[in-house]
Amino acid sequence: MPEIKVTPLGAGQDVGRSCILVSIGGKNIMLDCGMHMGYNDDRRFPDFSYITQNGRLTEFLDCVIISHFHLDHCGALPYMSEMVGYDGPIYMTHPTKAICPILLEDFRKITVDKKGETNFFTSQMIKDCMKKVVPINLHQTVQVDDELEIKAYYAGHVLGAAMVQIKVGAESVVYTGDYNMTPDRHLGAAWIDKCRPDILITESTYATTIRDSKRCRERDFLKKVHETVERGGKVLIPVFALGRAQELCILLETFWERMNLKAPIYFSTGLTEKANHYYKLFITWTNQKIRKTFVQRNMFEFKHIKAFDRTYADNPGPMVVFATPGMLHAGQSLQIFKKWAGNEKNMVIMPGYCVQGTIGHKILNGQKKLEIEGRATLEVKLQVEYMSFSAHADAKGIMQLIRMAEPRNILLVHGEAKKMEFLKDKIEQEFNVSCFMPANGETTTVETNPSVPVDISLNLLKREMALGGPLPDPKKPRTMHGTLIMKDNSLRLLQDPHSDADTLTRIYTHLKSVLKAYTIQHLPDGTVMVESIVIKVSSTAEEPNIKVILLSWSYQDEELGSFLSTLLKKGLPAGL
Amino acid sequence: MMAAHLKKRVYEEFSKVVQQHPLEEVPAKKLRLTKPSKSAALHLDLCKATNPTDALQYLLQFARKTVEAESVEGVARILLEHYYKETDTSVRLKIASLLGLLSKTQGFSPDCIVDDAISTLNNEKSHQVLAQLLDTLLVIGTQLPDSVAITQRLIEVACKHLSDTYFGVRNKCLQLLGCLGTVDKPLTKESDATTGTSGAPTRDVQSVISDYFADQDPRVRTAAIKAMLQLHDRGMKLQQTIYNQACKLLNDDYEQVRSAAVQMVWVLSQLYAESIVPIPSSNEEIRLVDDSFGKICHMVSDGSWVVRVQAAKLLGSMLQVSPHFLEQTLDKKLMSDLRRKRTAHERAKELYASGEFSSGRRWADDAPKEKVDTSGVNLIDSGACGAFVHGLEDEMYEVRTASVEALCLLAQSSASFAEKCLDFLVDMFNDEIEEVRLQSIHALRQISIHITLREDQLDTVLAVLEDSSRDIREALHELLCYTNVSTKECIQLALLELLKNLTKYPTDRNSVWKCLKFLGVRHPTLVLPLVPELLSTHPYFDTPEPDMDDPAYIAVLVLVFNAAKSCPTMSALFSDHTFRHYAYLRDSLSHLVPQLRLPGKKLTSGLGSEACGPGSGSVESARLFLQDSLAHVSMLQSLEAPGAQDLLDFTIRDLQRLGELQTELAGSADFCATYLRCQLLLTKALQEKLWNIAVPLCLKQNAMASAAVKQILEETYKLEFLYSGLETRQVATIHHVRLQAKALQLVLTARTKRGVDPLIGISEKFIQEVESFQRLFMSELPHFQESFVEKLLEVMPRLVACKPLDLVKILQTTLRQSGFLHLKIPEQIHRASATIIEPTGESDNPLRFTTGLVVALDIDATLEHVQEPQNTVKVQVLYPDGQAHIIHPKPGDFRHPGPGRVRLITQVYLSHSAWTEPCQIEVRLLLAYSSSTSKLSSPKPAWNESTEGLPQTESSIEGTIPLSKPVKVFIMPKLARR
Secondary structure, eight states, rough: OOOEEEEEEESTSSSSSSSEEEETTTTEEEEEEOOOOOSSSSGGSSOGGOSSSSOOOTTTOSEEEEEOOHHHHHHHHHHIIIIOOOOOOEEEHHHHHHHHHHHHHHHHEEEEEEIIOOOOOOOHHHHHHHEEEEEEETTTTTSSSEEEEEEEEOOOOOTEEEEEEETTTEEEEEEEOSOOOOOOSOOOOOOOOOOOOEEEEEEEEEETOOOOHHHHHHHHHHHHHHHHHHHHHHHEOOTTTTTHHHHHHHHHHHHHHHHHSSSSSEEOOOOHHHHHHHHHHHHSSSHHHHHHTTTTTOOSSOOEEEEOOOOGGGOOSEEEEESSTTSSSSSSHHHHHHTTTOTTTOOOOOSSOTTEEEEEEETTOOOEEOOOTSSSEOOOSSEEEEEEOOSSOOOHHHHHHHHOOSEEEEEESOOOHHHHHHHHHHHEEEEHOOEEEEEEEEEOOEEEOOOOEEEOHHHHHHHHHSSSSSSTTTTTOOOOOOOOEEEEEEEEOOOOTHHHHHHHHHHHHHHHHHHHTTTEEETTTOOOOOOOEEEEEESSSSTTOEEEEEEEGGGGGGHHHHHHHHHHHHHHTTTT | OHHHHHHHHHHTOOOOOHHHHHHHHOOOOOOOOOSOOOOHHHHHHHHOOOOOOHHHHHHHHHHHSSGGGGHHHHHHHHHHHHHHOOHHHHHHHHHHHHHHHHHHSTTTTTGGGHHHHHHHHHOOOOOHHHHHHHHHHHHHHHHOTOOHHHHHHHHHHHHHHTTTSHHHHHHHHHHHHHOOOOOOSSOOOHHHHHHHOOOSSHHHHHHHHHHHHOOSSSSHHHHHHHHHHHHTTOOOOGGGGGGHHHHHHHOOHHHHHHHHHHHHHHHHHSTTTTHHHEESSSEEEEEHHHHHHHHHHHHTTTTHHHHHHHHHHTTTTOSOHHHHHHTTTOOOOOOETTEEEEHHHHHHHHHHHTOOOOOOOOOOOOOOOBBBOOGGOOOOOTTTHHHHHHTOOOSSHHHHHHHHHHHHHHHHHHHHHHHHHHHHHHHHHSSSHHHHHHHHHHHHHHHGGGOOOOHHHHHHHHHGOOOSSSHHHHHHHHHHOEEEESSHHHHHHHHHHHHHHHHGGGGGHHHHHHHHHHHHHHHHHGGGGGGHHHTTOOOOSSSOOOOOOHHHHHHHHHHHHHHHHHGGGGGGGHHHHHHHHHHHHHHHHHTTSSSOOOEEEEEESSSTTTHOOOOOHHHHHHHHHHHHHHHHHHHHTTTTSSSHHHHHHHHHHHHHHHHHHHHGGGGHHHHHHHHHHHHHHHHHHHHSGGEEESSSGGHHHHHEEEEEEHHHHHHHHHHHHHHSSSSSHHHHHHHHHHHHHHHHHHHHHHHSSSHHHHHHHHHHHHHHHHHHHHHHHHGGGGGGGGSEEEEEEHHHHHHHSOHHHHHHHHHHHHHHHHOOOOOOOOOOOOOOEEEEEEEEOOOOOOOEETTTSOOEEEEEEEEESSSHHHHHHHEEEEETSSSSEEEOOOOEEEEEEEETTEEEEEEEEOOEEEEEEEEOEEEEEEEEEEEEGGGSSOOOTTTTOOOOOOOOTOOOOEEEESOOOEEEEEEEOOOOOO
């Protein structure tokens, strides 16, 4: 029985450093190659020694596919390709290819320049790595080699995020990457056709959550900002540079436009500007509204949002500032926060999760006095709000995707074990398919029962049609006789050239073409009649290849009979 | 190509010889090929064609021409003849399609070619041609719906070919069955024998079609469902047995099949709503409509958006569904990390209930509550669960719009559901696409009779007032007019936000005032406790008098006064200046400020009793007054009696005043007043002494009379086209007055012009008009006794024969003798009117632009009771030099905010040569009319024995009626600087 093997090197019962190995139909594919945010040692990258102890990965892997540009999905890519060594193709979508190097470079800078690590990949390595990337389009079937083909589907989540279908022959696997089943302000919802893969590898970050409508949250967010600005207060929104930031920008920008507001909105510069540029370019990857209106105006060409300068923070009057980083642990967002924290008119909105120990986490928990850098205490008077804008599918979304794709098996990754357990039960209960949740390094094997396609010769098919009923019924198997030829990895079903019936048919067709003026009948009892002359074919079991042809005629038809016998003695023409 | 042309020419010339050919061949058929017909030419062309490409070319050329009904059969026979000879499939295909096309020819009955068309099927090998032939048969069949025999034969043919291997043939067969099949008659036995299908000996069309629900080809499956739907559309009752099959098709792999299947399930749910179906894998049973509702709800989260749109739309029409299932559609159980969580809607409700509305959300305020029993969580939505939650959050705005629409329809029929979907609709106010926002506001307005808004909900609704889109704001004002709120805080909040809106967008003034008017009318008791605060009165101190011109202050007053109307105690809280302001506003904004009964105040009414009547009574009494006045007038037999004209004068004045005071009756009052004025003018013109004086002496009087005639004519056009709701009788009366005026005109012309020649034309025309009057208003003639027309008609034979001068004499006497025709008051008459809101005409800043270029002027106007405004309303721009331009606004510029009301928001382009100084141009709206589009001429007279004369078009007069007051705009075209 053929089987598909899946081994997570990262993201198995865990979130971070997504890296999943798939062996299907003799091909090995690596899905994502991410880093773990939580570690600064060797554990931050997937353990590539699982694939091979020494030597390059090229000979073990047929291709690498990156689902989207988040570092936990692509952060280890230069390390793997340049330092461990991989020269094969790396597939990613166009936006991912564009934005990924920016993030990798940023990541490298922080690790090497700020933290001073040495044994790390260089800028050149990132460039070299990106040279190996082959960009793919949505719904484009890419032939990696003769047998392996991949196809990308829209996944929402972030710009350029894709789900991939990997197919070898009749076996297939779908890997979702991170995806979102509800559309947001700048991206659409994930979509896949009913491709019925053998395994669906899906993320399960929010396996135990069913989320409320996004509109309420958006409205709350806008109301908060609006009220504060109307009061003359300043709003600080700490964000990560890419992804949610753009969504919030669009949200505020359209709101400002709709409500005719005048207060300035700033965005702290940096890599955002570059990234925004790509958002402008890849309009086809955004949602319906942006796609439809970009002819009049590209929504990412912000009218109200301007670049931030650090001197602006002291300007009087209301303003809204997006600043990095998102957890208020350092950088510009922290500086602005320190300036504004003392005024109760101001507000800070945390749009995402904050790690324990960061200032973001402290203020969210209601801490009113902060010690910053061990010196002065900072009194927090400004309002603190929390708004979660997450772009992962919730439990219902995951179920919805499963329903869309109708997979035969499901494999959960990118989530916590406990939560997966719940989802696994639910899936098995409601879809009645088996569900797996391997840990890192654990291999899941799924036996497949692929249907073997066989080419059938047209002649055989036509003969079957003539003999059988009106239409082939897809639900009923039917037996037919023929010869199966296995040659060059292909299977062909041909009409058996050596059966008696076939010989007779050939004789029949031959005679029919030669004796145009005579009535020639192919009778169902296995004879051919030419006028009154009967022709039969028989052979012995010992020597099936020797055919005996019997001709019988009455004296009246002597002339025709002898003509026929001489004709048949000459043999059949080669064409038949 | 050239050769082909030449060849054709030749045949056209000799076609007389050739045309006999088909006649001889089929002598049995009666063919009337009188003209040199195309059939002959085609025949020869086809014979000459050496290769299929040529033949195809001829056929294509032929297809572009029209064929007369009488030569269709000949052409069809020639085509069939060639069909048998033709070996090339594409040519045969084209011939088959041409046959179908020809069968559609008006006036041709295709029953004569049915047999031939059917027999062609038997020998056809090509599947494509077969499909086309069946299509042709379908056309023939639909052309002959009454012929049972032919239909039966066609159905047999279709059944026979259903087993074809090519999907196109099967598709066409199914289509044929759908279009022609009958349910009540089972297919005959021999048709079954020919199809060779096993099973029951007699089968009806439905079971035959339903066999193909499981066809291998999705296109055939779709065609089968569509055929079934077609049967339904034709009024056949579908059997309930196909319900299960239809439900299975909902899970098809192909979206077209699913899309059709959704429709079919819906159709069945409407047909067998109350049937009981079992729930699979359980012993329970539910109503079919509930079951199908659940299934269609499921389709709202389908993979294809086309299907989603369709499903969402259909949900709106499933009103029989049980409330339990209906409410599930909005259900969404939230969960976070396996713990139950409340939705934002629930939280808002609780917060509000605890009295702590508008507190900011804290970190972990939405912290999950109790642990969820894992076995109880159902992640797959079974049935209707959360269908609308999905639909409203869909990626495609088409789906969202469809969901809002459906939600609105369902909520209109169920109050409790309306209550539930309120939060969701309010959420949609925040959609990213304006269309969706607008629609959800409209939807909320439609269901608002069922609901009372909570304060927090109102708050969210009001936030939209700041929207920069005027449409949205106005839709919201409209919504607030219909909204019920629960507390006085709500009123305060609404007022506050509306005032904010007023300062931000001053152009919304009228809309905001109107909105407050209704708010006041709806909630008098809630406004009452707010009055001191609103009017900033103080128990001890006098407060400064507010500025009367402040729109915000007027807004407050409008709210208070309208509330005071049904709350008599309120006026005790007013201070002195409030009463003064009331009097002022009552006069200046009478449509916004109602009549109040104020203690110790004299009512400012000039009409005595009827205006004093409170509330609804006043309308009744006003109506009585209207009738009384008209009755008084109708006492008059002739207007020449002494005092009669005075009475008329007074009545006209009274009616006009009544119209101003009673908006409900304004249309009727104005209409009557105008009519009476016409009569008065006519009488006056006739009364002039001119009739006895010699011609040269009465130039002045003549001038006066002809001016009167002109005015009467104008007024009659206004009467006819400006008012809606007229009955035939009134239109006839108007036409009658017009006729009189025209007669007078004729008499006057006869007196002023010398010679008979010019008179001949005019008098002929006049007689024609009398005739057309008679034709148009035949049924009304009994009401015209003793009238001008009746008298004319009596002497009609003489009129037609006599000379123009005699005619004039007859007219002169008839005019003077004819009595005064009384007006029957129409039930409900509305006068079309328009107000230009923008430009206001108040600006002193000229609009500067360079000559030779254009400047766009924004126009915003409201139209009331205008029928078909897209065709009739024009904008006129009048330049100081007398140039007038008429601009036709685009149909898209007209919006419909409410019944009977239309809003025109458009831009007109101005341009002019250079001026030295800014000058005013006038902009106004016109109502274009043409008497041929008169309300009566639309149904064609059945007695059109005389079609040669076209009196209607001949007498059609096009013109325009000013619809609005002109607005002046300063403009200043400057020379271009070089």
